Amino acid sequence: MKVVIAEKPSVARDLAKVFGKTTKKDGYIEGPGYSFTWAFGHLVQLAPPEVYGFKGWRVENLPMLPERFKLAVRQQKTASGTSDDPGVVKQLNIIKKLFDEATEIIVATDAGREGELIFRYIYYHLKCKKPFKRLWISSQTDEAIKNGFRNLKPGTEYDTLFFSAQCRSESDWIVGLNATQALSIAAGNRAVLSLGRVQTPTLAMICFRYLENKNFKPQIYFQVAIYLNKDDVGFRALSIKNFKDEETALEVLKKVRDVASGDAAGGLIQNVEVKPRKEQPPLLHDLSSLQQEANKRKGFTADQTLSLAQTLYESKLITYPRTGSRYIGEDVLAGIPQLIENLEHHPLFGKQASFLKTAKLNKRSVNAAKVTDHHALLPTENVPSGLSPDLQAVYDLIAGRMLEAFHQECIKELTKITIESGSLFVANGTVIQSPGWRSVFNQKDDEKEDEDNATLPKVSKDESLPIEKKEVLEKQTKPKALYNEASLLKAMETSGKEIEDEELRQAMKNSGLGTPATRASIIETLIKRDYIKREKKLLLPTEKGLAVYELVKDKKIAQAELTGLWEKRLEDIRTGGSVAEFKNEIREYTRTITSELLEAGRGLSGLIAEPEPEEGAVICPHCKKGALRFGDKAVSCNGYQRGCSFVIWRTMSGKQLTDSQIMELIEKGRTSVLKGFKSKAGNSFDASLLLADGKVHFVFAPRTEEAKQ
């Protein structure tokens, strides 16, 4: 029997379908001659530092540079700490059993670097030795799948891809964990001050923009506006020049031949320029553009949108959401007319669907070469009903975008009228002649220029019009806007470089910060660390975030370019370049940044405030701070983290345990230490949570002999 392993259940199902009759089993699907199993993303990952004996967060451990990395089962967090995720363990056992029985292993994880890593980590963790073949497809249509199975590649052809993936993974571990511990320890170990290749440049972007905005000195300038009229259609024209001081503007104003100054038609039309402009429809959505749109229109956070999209995906209403491509291939295009027809009764854009059914489809979003692991977001053939408003909103953004993307161009007419009246003035106007794709949502332009006239009358050269009013306008230059989630996601895609052009932005994506699947969680991490906060729609740095930024802003770890540099090297490795060289450089860099941060981070200690104890929290009598909560089951003093040399204890019932009672429980083996450890010195503990007689006790005890005195 051949065993096929996919990255996720949905792909395994798609593959199995092609082979005809299949039976669903626990954790895999059985078909004729094949079994199809799956992972759920990374089931196996790099082991945490403790596994190498790096206990606690201590200077002596740094830098942590494992010679050979170890793998561990993905962890889950529970009230009593972290442990192997039972769902993952179960699936790994199923995979192991299938691999053991297999005559051939076929790797069908996503066709990309991380897909390769997902499989290899599982394979090496299970100590499997069987050779494997690789299925490499970028589309899940029956034809593509069949073709892929006819053209399986030897697994070894992807060894260098694995090496590059492994380097990415290990380098993020080494740099991220060491930098995080170094900064946190230096600042007094009172809070986690995390740093990483992606999160720190992201924080830097937010802080830089915030400071730039705050320190912006607006320049005041003046413009002269005149108001003309023809056939009862009024419009406004502005002086071509801006003026630094009001006096000059007033002089220009004075020369304007308005009606009040006795000139019945003092505005001489010097020139009329009419230009048509075609506006292509937007591309189909990828996750990032969906998140941006949902943030702009509905105020959803990136994280909310991802989770709503995941729900729609699990309900089989939309295609795979964590895609980074905004294109589809010809094969998918074949199914689009049906998808459009399905929307005919949609209350918002049923009409447009009906129209599009008979129109020629715009092929701008069709480009198989730009489809990577997954194609752009589309609705599926299933028609939803009774969705919650939020789910419906996200569904509508995806379905509506599909209509837009295949719709016709929007044709606009740009008119520019130049008027002479003492000096030169210009009136701009935009008229939509054929809305095309814009009729789907009937949305105005994003950047509506306030200098534009909604309507302009027909005027001709050398005509003279009355000027009904004139005035001096005082204006200010504006700073760049603070980031919100939409603009931050956009900036992350292009490493902070501002690129308006959609296609150019697509091209830059490969060197962007993070991936579509991880950006939302990066933002959430920065919030969790108290580096940034949401204020209405804006993302603003906190004091802590700014302090960390100040400290690291000139270091490589805060530069978006670091990712670009790594990517270049990883690509070298994929094509056969030296792995050892890159690894050595990363280690060397880690040594440098670790010692720099240990030194520099000391300046932060005063800035990291203690969190206020929560309402009803247990207060440690020694350090007078609130104890940590483990769900509703347990609390524990976190004294050793904040320099309190005592760890305190209380049982659930309020009964105090003495040191000797604790020792007795441990010695009798009736207690298991869930967190921390007991030292050989007897009553010296690092433990904070004990289980005895099936009851949870919170035990606070002196950590060392010295502390007891």
Place this chain on the structure above:
DNA sequence: GCAAGGTC
């Protein structure tokens, strides 16, 4: 108690 990456 840490990274970034994947996905339920």
